[in-house]
Amino acid sequence: MSEEDERRGVGEVPTEQEPTPSDGSSTKYEQPDDNQGSQDTDSPVDVERQDNTVAGMAGKVEPAVPPKAFSVWSKNEKRLIIATGSLAGFFSPLSSSIYFPALNTIAVALGVSGSQINLTVTTYLILQGAAPMVIAGFSDSMGRRPAYVLCFTIYLAANLGLSLQNSYAALLVLRCLQSAGSSGTVALANGLVGDTVTSDERGQYIAFASLGGLLGPSVSPIIGGAISQSLDWHWIFWFLLIFSGVFCVPLFLFLPETCRKIVGDGSIPPPPLNWSLTDVIRHRRRERQGVTYDPEDRAALLQNYKFRFPNPLPTIMILLDPESLMILVATGLALACFYAISTGASSSFRDIYGFNNMEVALMFIPIGVGGIVSAFSTGRMIDWNYRRYARKKGITIVKGVRQDLTDFPIERARMEIALPLVVLCSAFVIGYGWTMDHKVSIAGPVILLFCIGYTATATYQTLNVLMTDIWPGNAAAATAANNFVRCELGAAASAAIDPMTKAMGRGWTYTTLALIYLAATPTLLILMRRGIQMRKAKTERQERRRLRKKEKAGQET
Structure with a gap:
């Protein structure tokens, strides 16, 4: 066995000579796209590998080739x-x-x-939900790295404009551009997870994937409060411009291309436009070690690599799926x-407790700390429950090999973590409203x-993991759909919180929001019970569409 195979964990996978597990369980590996309920899931290379790694169940013909690792990346690299x-x-x-503190x-400075x-917050959230729908499709066809370059180019230009403007109209428009x-980078982060990580270990990696989003609510209000308290508010945007410019240098130089439709499991060199320094070094090292790749695999992947006008259709299809x-x-x-709560905090703490900008900013720390604690504890619970259901179903989890979820109750495994959190979150929101009132x-x-x-x-993390589970090859599009719904509902809440508070008082306002949130629990219970059937029905619909397209193409030729 080569050093590369050992590094990829191939040696850990049961071979033909190894006996079936003593507990009588069977090992199930993921089937091709049609079992996953994904429109346009993995690369042709992945499909071929999955065909060669069908489970070696007792009494059936064992695979000719041991199942390969899902990704060549090591644990630390991932x-x-x-x-x-x-x-x-x-x-x-x-x-x-x-911006909140x-x-x-x-408002006073611009009159x-x-x-x-608050409308500038609402419009920011609207674009925050819509933009990933476009960038997700772009990253699936052109790769993650070009998508990052596009996102940060737009972001840097918007920050420069915001730093120099002095009118409400310019603020409104440029905040949309900034958003x-x-x-788009939020969808790309979860795209990286889908590229490199399998379902059995996805929970532990969600802490890393969520790290940036969790640091935002806890750190950024303190920065914004300190800047607005001691400097002109324009320096908020100068800070963002300088910080993002410094961050872009190592990101553009060292982040490797991971999109599976372009580099497969990571062993295929990307097109020249997608090279990073780490890609150059890694593939040259592999060549010196004699680790090669199949040119036919690369040729098949290169067919996916073409510029397409950003298309939100994959995300829209996910939005129209009942389970999703x-x-x-x-x-x-x-x-x-x-x-x-975040949008209303600035005026609430100022009116009730007489806080200044910096003191208001400090009130965001508890939210962020709670989110960070959640990130590093919820993932363990998610993975533990997954393993528990795998044992109940008699499935042996092979580390680094994606499991077949066709008959696996993944919705129940994830929802048993999410549902108690939904109820608790609603109760805490009601309590917050009445304590402030x-x-x-x-x-x-x-x-x-x-x-x-x-x-x-924790609720967001758990349900986000489930979305990636049921759309394994469309992780970026699934995250874009997730981002769209949460941001549009967040925009509505941000726009409504001020007039609702004035009309109803803080106690009844937050009670109303919490009860609307609780109203979603019956649908989650339905999903727990009928998740497998809904996924199979979706797969059948997609197979019918695929056959119709094939027949139509045959008639045209």
């Missing part, structure tokens, strides 16, 4: 890749949350009302409560903000 992509995604929540200051300045550039829509609405409502000690809102940060983030 962590570094995903953490880098996640930190790139940090700029989207950073640009949103850094300075809302009143900017506009609180509702008008369009930064938000149930998950997306629940995720969106959780984040809507989160955004409603009755103007209790500041300790009450601080504790509840931590609990909301934990439960809302």
